[in-house]
Amino acid sequence: MNKKPKKIIHKVILNTRTALAVGSLSLLMAACGGENADVPTTEKAEQTTSPATAAILSGFAPDELSKILLDGKYKELYARFNQPLKDEISEAELTETGKEFTKGIHALEKASTMQLNGFDRRTWVSDAGNKGLVGMFDPDGTITLIQVQELTPSPETDNVLSKHEYALPFEGDWYVFWGGENVLVNYHYELEIQRYAYDFIQTKDNYSYTGDPLKNESYYAFGKNILAPADGTVVSVVNDIKDNEPVGVMNPNQATGNIVVIDHGGEYSHLAHLKHGSVTVKPGDKVEKGEVIGLIGNSGNTSEAHLHFQISDGADLFTSRAIRVKWEKNLKPIQGETISAAN
Template sequence: MKKPSFKMIKQGGTSVKIAAAIGTLAVILTACGGGDTAATSNSGATNSAGAANPAESVASNPPAATESAANPSEAPVTPEQLPEALLAGNYKGIYERFSAPFKEQISEADFIKMAESFMSGVKSLEKSSILNKSGAEQRTWVSDSGNKGIVGIFDTEGTILGLQVKELTPASETDSILTKNSYSLPFRGEWLVIWGGNNAMVNYHYEYESQRYAYDFVKAKDGYSYEGDPLKNESYFAFGEDIIAPADGTVVSVVNDIADNEPVGVMNEKAPAGNVVVIDHGGEYSYLAHMKKGSATVKPGDKVSKGDVIGQTGNSGNSSEAHLHFQLSDGKDLFTSLAIAVKWEGGIKPVQGETIGTAE
């Protein structure tokens, strides 16, 4: 079984993997992983330290699309119009909305060639998620057949900072097989789902059986996960927040001595999960990873009840900012077990871009 690395992609290209994709993906995501097929542009990304005000998001203030009287099929498009523009073959109009740095990465001719190839056989594109973070907006769509996905990154003016297309693994038969137990959220207050859902566009974990139904959560305010110096862990709203047991169980494993990464963005690949607590809930095991060094309040053998504090959110392991990696599996070893889709209390189904939990 392939062992995922929990690798994070920092926005602005701190960590980059190049692949044959449709241009350049300006990654705004953080959390443990993703982007194995993404190409990231340093110059085209919105940097978190100097990002625009997310309150001016394109969703609330979309730029006007200018219809060309001579050739409407080549009119520039808004983020909302990207799917219909792709389906209509309005590739010139899409390219017109590319940022200048993005255009430096790919010519119009090459973009049109790749877009035509990718869209072959696609009859419709359904919205999968919308994520606002660090002053940029990410929109994700999946094809009618479920085997192709596209991500667009937009600034507050609707300029396209990056695009990524990806061949998707068809829906797994295990998507509908839920845990036998119901689980509560492993935190208090409202948190943002950075990775979560049943396709690799909204949840990079999905490609790996051992982490297929994992989630990454951060705390965010007005679209930002930090305030102040982005290189300091203490600037992140999630750092030091209590993590709680999602259900009754017995602690089977605790790692508590891994240093939190600092400056933020420097990652520890030697201990990918960082500080982690594993709880046996009767043959189903919850993993709560990347916790703060020394914060674990439990030890192996301890009995815990739902809602008990077990530690605090940290930035340990192969992580690029304070966040919680959470999943359920059928065994106590993360990399040799299979992830199980979580049956959440209240019937919720968290997906990337959603804010979940209760107001504090």
């Protein structure tokens, strides 16, 4: 990379506004490289009817979205759109886009399921791996977003793992908000400098927070220990950036926030968005795998307390290339999964 990107942001909350994305490259949730963010709603969505039950009652379940599209049942699909989405796209436009998208596709395979903060997001990838589909359902089972897009894999790097093996950099159970080898499940994938990065949060009952969503302390991840993923030497530390509050107000001028970078012998771990003043190491310190190096925060260009983690081939995140992580225990975290650091 010859220059730093203008922005690098992490957005780890589900956008509660309806968005049209048929035929576009936009994502409802944005992360590194995204442009916009939304302040979270002040109350959790009331779920009087489960999405699955509502979907079945009204014709098809969320998992059937891909089949409905492939079968060309555009009228049935359009009937499930909520009104704001209908205001943005006509049934004729949906039909035209759907026909173009499904050309050459024999099957759409499920890539991820994310049920978080009152919404249900599903993604599918075509049998050839070159096209993707995203559907978003609200708590009543209506469709608030449908997105199709071309996928561009990077097999030359997708198939190369880090030379070192890394442990999960935290304790307990964590939710993979972004992670995987395509842009549908990992928004980072679009940029070479962070292609194999992860965003981790904590959840309970399909929510990442409890209480007032504008306060950092309401988020389950906030203040949790961050651990060195392997033995190494600390290269650089930032520890003086305040955490964003109210939650949703971000800091694009100090994108990574508080961060620790560790040299593991030619491979560098980047652990970003740490809590203000929580870093316990300094440049030159030797660290051992599992050693506490700081706490999760909400510093930098981030919309919610979480950990951004990646392995790169250099100490400067903006001029290095991300490396696909070889995890201990042969873990392969993917968006929507809960992974455990327990032995």
